[in-house]
Amino acid sequence: MTTRPELRLGGHLAPGIIAVALFVIMAVVFVGAPLGDPVGFDDATAIQNETLQSESPTGDYGSVSANGQTYAVAYNGSEETANVSVANDPGVGVDFREVDTTGDGQSDTVYAISRTSITENIGYLMFAVDSDQRSAPGETFLVAFEIIDLVLVGALVGAVVLARRDEGGEVVAALGLRDSDESPGTSAGQVAADGGTEDGGDN
């Protein structure tokens, strides 16, 4: 008679089933949640300004504010858009975007968006730098950064403290200098964390 693997059923499966059931409940809730479309970080299509042409001082470049962000207008009309360039380059992250302003399903305007990258924006927010380059909204986190800094130092100290050993009555820390002459050869010595008892440790 051959043996074959069998599924061992029983009460010990309950915790795992609870976890799977929780996932099923969460998935059902998330699928049915009325979330709508995400806003995202690129809302160039939000511009609906019909008088853009007259705002362009050089004929092919200007700026327009919409939804709290400033966009450079590079080009208007129905001409070729392949060679659009910005006369007054505003700096990093110039991006050309075709926008449908009339709502007829066809792109009729090209904007040059002076868009700072998300990573750069994160840097500005994390260190609370008040910069004109910042384009995405968010809160500043300088205080949290300093607190996390202290937490990481605490974790480092905690790890070093936990790593020390008691070797022949002498505490040997991971960062301590070790004199090779005094090492008695008991490599598996007492552990500091067990209180130095005789029956504890891995000896």
Added chain:
Amino acid sequence: MAVDTSYYLILSAAVFCTGLFGILTRRNALLFLMSVELMLNAANINLVAFSQYYGNLTGQVFALFTMALAAAEVAVGIGIILVLYRNFEDVDVAEAATMRW
């Protein structure tokens, strides 16, 4: 074309429940630590997904801090597991039933 937010939430729920599954079913302390990390990273996915949903970078910056916190937690966690292994010659979490031994 942006991915719908609910897909991120389902991914996050899957990762979270994988971590929960590990915590509920395993006794190895190292696997415990990995499972806790999975649950933390599920929260990170949610933070970034809602950051994109609202067009606000706060969630992404906060996710970075959560990662730093997770790193600190792992440093201390692995230290504790090392001491556990030295004293019990095992990393079974059911062995260490008291705070002192």
